[in-house]
Amino acid sequence: MAASKTHKKKPVKPSKTAKAAKTANPKTTKTANPKTTKQANKPAPKQAKTSTPRRSAAGTPRSPKIPKDILPTAAEEARFWSLIDDAWATQSAEVNAARKALATRDPDTEIDNAAVDEALDAVLVGLHAAFANEDFPEQELVAMDRVLERKLYDVDRADVQAVTDGSDDGFLYARGYIVALGKGFYDAVVAKPEIAICDAECEQMCYLPARVHDERFGVYPDTGSTISRESCSNTAGWPDLAGNAGDAGDD
Amino acid sequence: MLDPRLAPLIAEYIRGGEGAYEVLSDALLERSIEPLAAGDEPADRLDRVFVRLPVVDQVRIGSASLRRLVSEIVDHRVRALVSAALDVVDATPAGTAVDALRNRLFRAWQRQQTGPGARVVWAAWMLLRGLPAVSSSTSRAIRPGEIDMQIALVAAAFAR
Numbered sequence: 471m472a473a474s475k476t477h478k479k480k481p482v483k484p485s486k487t488a489k490a491a492k493t494a495n496p497k498t499t500k501t502a503n504p505k506t507t508k509q510a511n512k513p514a515p516k517q518a519k520t521s522t523p524r525r526s527a528a529g530t531p532r533s534p535k536i537p538k539d540i541l542p543t544a545a546e547e548a549r550f551w552s553l554i555d556d557a558w559a560t561q562s563a564e565v566n567a568a569r570k571a572l573a574t575r576d577p578d579t580e581i582d583n584a585a586v587d588e589a590l591d592a593v594l595v596g597l598h599a600a601f602a603n604e605d606f607p608e609q610e611l612v613a614m615d616r617v618l619e620r621k622l623y624d625v626d627r628a629d630v631q632a633v634t635d636g637s638d639d640g641f642l643y644a645r646g647y648i649v650a651l652g653k654g655f656y657d658a659v660v661a662k663p664e665i666a667i668c669d670a671e672c673e674q675m676c677y678l679p680a681r682v683h684d685e686r687f688g689v690y691p692d693t694g695s696t697i698s699r700e701s702c703s704n705t706a707g708w709p710d711l712a713g714n715a716g717d718a719g720d721d
Numbered sequence: 722m723l724d725p726r727l728a729p730l731i732a733e734y735i736r737g738g739e740g741a742y743e744v745l746s747d748a749l750l751e752r753s754i755e756p757l758a759a760g761d762e763p764a765d766r767l768d769r770v771f772v773r774l775p776v777v778d779q780v781r782i783g784s785a786s787l788r789r790l791v792s793e794i795v796d797h798r799v800r801a802l803v804s805a806a807l808d809v810v811d812a813t814p815a816g817t818a819v820d821a822l823r824n825r826l827f828r829a830w831q832r833q834q835t836g837p838g839a840r841v842v843w844a845a846w847m848l849l850r851g852l853p854a855v856s857s858s859t860s861r862a863i864r865p866g867e868i869d870m871q872i873a874l875v876a877a878a879f880a881r
């Protein structure tokens with residue numbers, strides 16, 4: 471299962487110190503199987519630094535001509551959500567009804583996400599196959615990663631973390647779960663954080679297009695943005711941490 | 722109508738005819754249109770013109786090119802699905818019907834994933850996902866000769 475609702479952790483705000491201490495190299499820690507999704511197996515991929523020459527699969531240096539501060543377009547966002555929608559559409563009507571019910575439920579009622587969680591792996595395999603297809607253009611793959619990065623960033627909020635729980639990477643994976651369930655669930659959480667689910671995580675979603683980019687082109691993509699998907703990067707979402715804003719989004 | 726005389730100049734530019742770039746650049750500048758860049762392969766030049774077209778024209782060209790490849794699909798149900806999708810695309814560029822067909826196309830592609838038939842389904846899916854340039858590029862990958870038909874359509878659309 472890609473998501474879990476296993477143990478109840480003591481609420482802890484994501485630790486920025488722990489994040490800063492991480493030095494894992496994505497090229498050496500990458501998991502061989504993209505289906506592996508658990509936190510215990512975290513690959514901690516990082517985006518290519520702009521100072522690092524981009525290389526093609528053949529090893530030829532590419533000039534980093536991507537301008538900075540690129541925002542996803544409305545069309546790219548629509549294509550991103552449609553891609554996730556298509557991947558979910560491969561699952562049964564019951565699963566999709568359960569997924570929609572998660573977005574529209576009363577937050578005080580008991581959560582039943584078992585069927586959705588069970589289907590999530592297959593959905594991610596479908597997404598991976600689409601991204602990995604040779605006819606899926608590199609430019610579009612980068613655009614999809616840029617949208618994903620922005621969506622993760624936008625729900626990097628204390629009020630969302632208060633519901634999902636998870637510290638540092640755990641909260642990142644919780645946001646991955648929110649995105650993986652599609653636009654309906656994502657929009658519901660943005661509007662009403664109580665809709666989020668405690669301890670439900672999907673690590674694989676967080677770097678899916680980036681990992682496929684690395685698999686296909688030998689480098690993690692530069693999305694051209696100045697934001698980071700790591701927890702606590704969105705200082706606007708963490709007003710209590712405003713004094714520590716200086717080191718956000720630096721990796 | 723812009724100027725139908727531009728169509729052969731565009732086609733010659735994409736094909737890489739000698740001096741075609743200079744002639745086209747002059748013709749475009751005379752009409753206060755930003756010239757196209759030189760160089761690269763015909764497919765790159767085709768894409769360059771393609772993205773200058775209104776999306777509705779891009780979709781129409783992608784659909785027309787794909788229709789010629791539908792026979793590559795062995796499974797008759799999938800063939801019917803793709804044909805239905807192209808009918809809807811030609812009639813209505815957006816809407817819930819397109820969403821439902823898009824879902825079904827992705828499912829059909831997932832079941833195949835390899836071979837020219839799968840690529841046709843993929844190209845139809847890309848068309849419905851709002852990426853007609855990718856769809857057209859895939860059509861050319863399936864059958865390289867498609868580039869001639871696409872050049873003619875793109876040049877005519879650009880000159881309209």
